[in-house]
Amino acid sequence: MKIYKIPEATVMRLSVYSRFLHQLIDEGVATVSSGDIAKGVGVSSAQVRKDLAYFGEFGTRGVGYRVDELYGHLMKILGLDQTWNIVLIGAGKLGSALALYQGFAERGFHISTILDVDPARIGTKLGNVEVEPLEVLQDRVKENNIRVGVVTVPASAAQDVTDRLVQAGIKAILNFSPRILKVPNSVILRNVDLSVNLEVLSFNLALNR
Amino acid sequence: MKIYKIPEATVMRLSVYSRFLHQLIDEGVATVSSGDIAKGVGVSSAQVRKDLAYFGEFGTRGVGYRVDELYGHLMKILGLDQTWNIVLIGAGKLGSALALYQGFAERGFHISTILDVDPARIGTKLGNVEVEPLEVLQDRVKENNIRVGVVTVPASAAQDVTDRLVQAGIKAILNFSPRILKVPNSVILRNVDLSVNLEVLSFNLALNR
DNA sequence: GACTGTGAAGCCATTCACAGCT
DNA sequence: AGCTGTGAATGGCTTCACAGTC
Numbered sequence A, B: 001m002k003i004y005k006i007p008e009a010t011v012m013r014l015s016v017y018s019r020f021l022h023q024l025i026d027e028g029v030a031t032v033s034s035g036d037i038a039k040g041v042g043v044s045s046a047q048v049r050k051d052l053a054y055f056g057e058f059g060t061r062g063v064g065y066r067v068d069e070l071y072g073h074l075m076k077i078l079g080l081d082q083t084w085n086i087v088l089i090g091a092g093k094l095g096s097a098l099a100l101y102q103g104f105a106e107r108g109f110h111i112s113t114i115l116d117v118d119p120a121r122i123g124t125k126l127g128n129v130e131v132e133p134l135e136v137l138q139d140r141v142k143e144n145n146i147r148v149g150v151v152t153v154p155a156s157a158a159q160d161v162t163d164r165l166v167q168a169g170i171k172a173i174l175n176f177s178p179r180i181l182k183v184p185n186s187v188i189l190r191n192v193d194l195s196v197n198l199e200v201l202s203f204n205l206a207l208n209r
Numbered sequence C: 001g002a003c004t005g006t007g008a009a010g011c012c013a014t015t016c017a018c019a020g021c022t
Numbered sequence D: 001a002g003c004t005g006t007g008a009a010t011g012g013c014t015t016c017a018c019a020g021t022c
Helices: A008-027 A034-041 A045-053 A067-077 A093-100 A102-106 A134-144 A155-167 A194-207 B008-027 B034-041 B045-053 B067-077 B093-100 B102-106 B134-144 B155-167 B194-207
Strands: A084-089 A109-116 A129-133 A148-151 A172-175 A188-191 B084-089 B109-116 B129-133 B148-151 B172-175 B188-191
Touching: A008 A034, A008 A045, A008 A067, A008 B194, A034 A045, A084 A093, A084 A134, A084 A155, A084 B194, A093 A109, A093 B093, A102 A109, A102 B194, A109 A134, A109 B194, A129 A134, A134 A155, A148 A155, A148 B194, A155 A172, A172 B194, A188 B194, A194 B008, A194 B084, A194 B102, A194 B109, A194 B148, A194 B172, A194 B188, B008 B034, B008 B045, B008 B067, B034 B045, B084 B093, B084 B134, B084 B155, B093 B109, B102 B109, B109 B134, B129 B134, B134 B155, B148 B155, B155 B172
Parallel strands: A084 A109, A084 A148, A109 A129, A148 A172, A172 A188, B084 B109, B084 B148, B109 B129, B148 B172, B172 B188
Antiparallel strands: none
8 A cells, every 4th residue: 555645536536436336236246347347437447447556456357356345445445444423513504404414424424413603503403413502512522533524604604613623623624615714734624615516517508609 | 718628627716716706896806916816715826827818818917807807707707697597306405405505596506496206395395496296397497498407316316317307408417416327428417426525535534544 | 368457658737937018 | 016928847647558467
């Protein structure tokens, strides 16, 4: 495992490969070639091999990859061989949806804590998790060994909430608010802007006008 | 306007720039330099200038860009100088959240039609839009001149729904289901996998174990 | 014969650096 | 003096092509 610098695009594809492999396991397939995976997820076979090569030699020349084995490797590489407790801040429309979204749980992401500042939301339940006031952040992070935070508050509150997360010892933040956030180098930050994706479609449609 | 081949990354950044400029307009700022924008959104100033250069010369040497003017150009380039009617299929957790999400409306994306197959959901309202049966798809697309579809159905139904969208004349699809979809070349497809983003964080956290 | 793993080549996006304008 | 616009240089990801292995 020479982990020097892995392209982010590679990591994202590994995630996609792992989902495809899971599908193959369900179908009872025992072996795949890089070409099969490539076809299944829409990339080139060379790309698949190169991506895997960053992490080791998982296949057998002339044969391919054992599905269950490769799946296990990928899940381990992605850090998905464990459950991640997550704190979600902002129980509005988007936050509620994410809290209830099954897709996270399926991949081992457990939203164990949901916080908000709105008294009307505090005390309500999303699934079986109760919305609590922002003040308990530090305690919950410690208790549940939380390292990942999801920010779904309005733009105006985003930086303040982020500072608190950092303060509480959170190591990685997924930001859904449309605000550029400042975090120390030691904290990993990813931004997701749902509108951007529609805007790329809009751009492409608008091209031929 | 030489629109030969615009990097997708550029389009995504333009979207971010436009949001930043909107913020500046609110603050009453009249002029910005590429350096200001760069600082505001977290890229290099050369990057900002290169991105803009794909579409024309919007600035004044020695001065910078007029905020309102540049904003107008970007919105036009992104196709956001118009309202886009959108059909959303799948009124589950995620679909409901997206239907109610304010961020889309703010950028001119109007979810005018929401469809589902579940009788329990049909007839209910999300905001002021009623959930209707999938069968009315073709009619609604025609009536409302819909060109964009958003897919938030379970993976097992995703390809079927996609085929129907294509059939109905939809030109661009935003897919939130974790399934590789097949569409004709004439249809633009973008995939959003919410879990992938968490998995990239997970990967990076798991690196130093 | 089939398929992996990988150096080399190709390609594309970003950064550099500076001429050109105000 | 300040800042844009852009060719040239750089860096990094993807594709090619083939030796190596089963």
